[in-house]
Amino acid sequence: YPWGYDGDNGPDQWHKNYPTAKGRHQSPIEINNKEVHYDRSLLPWFASYDPGAAKTILNNGKTCRVVFDDSFDRSVLRGGPLQGVYRLRQLHFHWGSSDDHGSEHVVNGVRYAGELHLLHWNPKYSNYLDAVRRTDGIAVLAIFLQVGKTPKPEMKRILEEINAIKTKGKEAPFPNFDPSILFPKSHDYWTYHGSFTTPPCEECITWIVLREPIIVSSDQMAKLRTLSKNAENEPNLPLVDNWRPTQPRYFRMVSASFL
Ligand SMILES: NS(=O)(=O)c1nccs1
Numbered sequence: 114y115p116w117g118y119d120g121d122n123g124p125d126q127w128h129k130n131y132p133t134a135k136g137r138h139q140s141p142i143e144i145n146n147k148e149v150h151y152d153r154s155l156l157p158w159f160a161s162y163d164p165g166a167a168k169t170i171l172n173n174g175k176t177c178r179v180v181f182d183d184s185f186d187r188s189v190l191r192g193g194p195l196q197g198v199y200r201l202r203q204l205h206f207h208w209g210s211s212d213d214h215g216s217e218h219v220v221n222g223v224r225y226a227g228e229l230h231l232l233h234w235n236p237k238y239s240n241y242l243d244a245v246r247r248t249d250g251i252a253v254l255a256i257f258l259q260v261g262k263t264p265k266p267e268m269k270r271i272l273e274e275i276n277a278i279k280t281k282g283k284e285a286p287f288p289n290f291d292p293s294i295l296f297p298k299s300h301d302y303w304t305y306h307g308s309f310t311t312p313p314c315e316e317c318i319t320w321i322v323l324r325e326p327i328i329v330s331s332d333q334m335a336k337l338r339t340l341s342k343n344a345e346n347e348p349n350l351p352l353v354d355n356w357r358p359t360q361p362r363y364f365r366m367v368s369a370s371f372l
């Protein structure tokens with residue numbers, strides 16, 4: 114079923130074809146200091162990524178995604194709230210139509226210009242599709258994009274490829290890339306149990322949301338907005354505002370790794 118982010122197939126309608134979208138463990142959520150619980154037993158998280166695992170970059174009409182070889186424990190995330198290692202499968206972005214919004218998670222009322230998601234799956238399950246059916250199947254590391262004067266040079270590599278994947282379905286080789294170069298200095302994080310922020314919205318994700326945003330320039334955000342959600346031979350529809358509004362937290366605890 115075609116779902117999207119606006120009008121009749123937007124986030125408020127997703128539940129009609131994807132009933133889980135109205136579940137009790139949906140993402141994204143608002144993270145408010147007053148409701149966060151500092152958990153001193155939370156461990157630091159570690160990413161050990163092999164640059165050689167990077168394969169391609171693509172525009173799927175919904176986001177810009179970089180895909181990695183996840184056929185063995187080649188690029189993994191471990192520690193933090195996680196048991197064992199989780200395999201890096203892909204990274205992608207969410208962004209707005211202007212710099213004052215675009216992130217999915219909202220921190221103390223602050224919306225960032227965008228949000229980077231690095232998706233990992235638990236290899237204790239036989240494959241990715243099996244992992245998305247398990248509450249501990251997926252781990253997503255989320256990093257906010259904040260607009261500032263001194264852009265992160267490491268974002269350049271991804272943005273240089275944008276011209277090759279302008280329209281839906283376009284894909285380009287993206288070899289030799291270690292996404293940990295995009296990480297901010299601090300590894301402080303919040304963590305909670307939630308879902309995919311896109312349909313079918315399975316509730317299988319341990320979210321690890323970094324407190325420190327990475328700084329991108331307004332031009333870099335504008336570059337992302339030059340992507341189109343239509344295919345090459347269709348009328349141009351800018352790919353912008355591909356973020357889901359925050360969902361009810363219900364009885365979930367958001368834990369912080371920092372005081
Ligand atoms: N935005 S997300 O990381 O929850 C995601 N949706 C589909 C694949 S990965």
Ligand SMILES: [Zn+2]
Nearest residue numbers: 205207230310
């Ligand atoms: Zn995402």
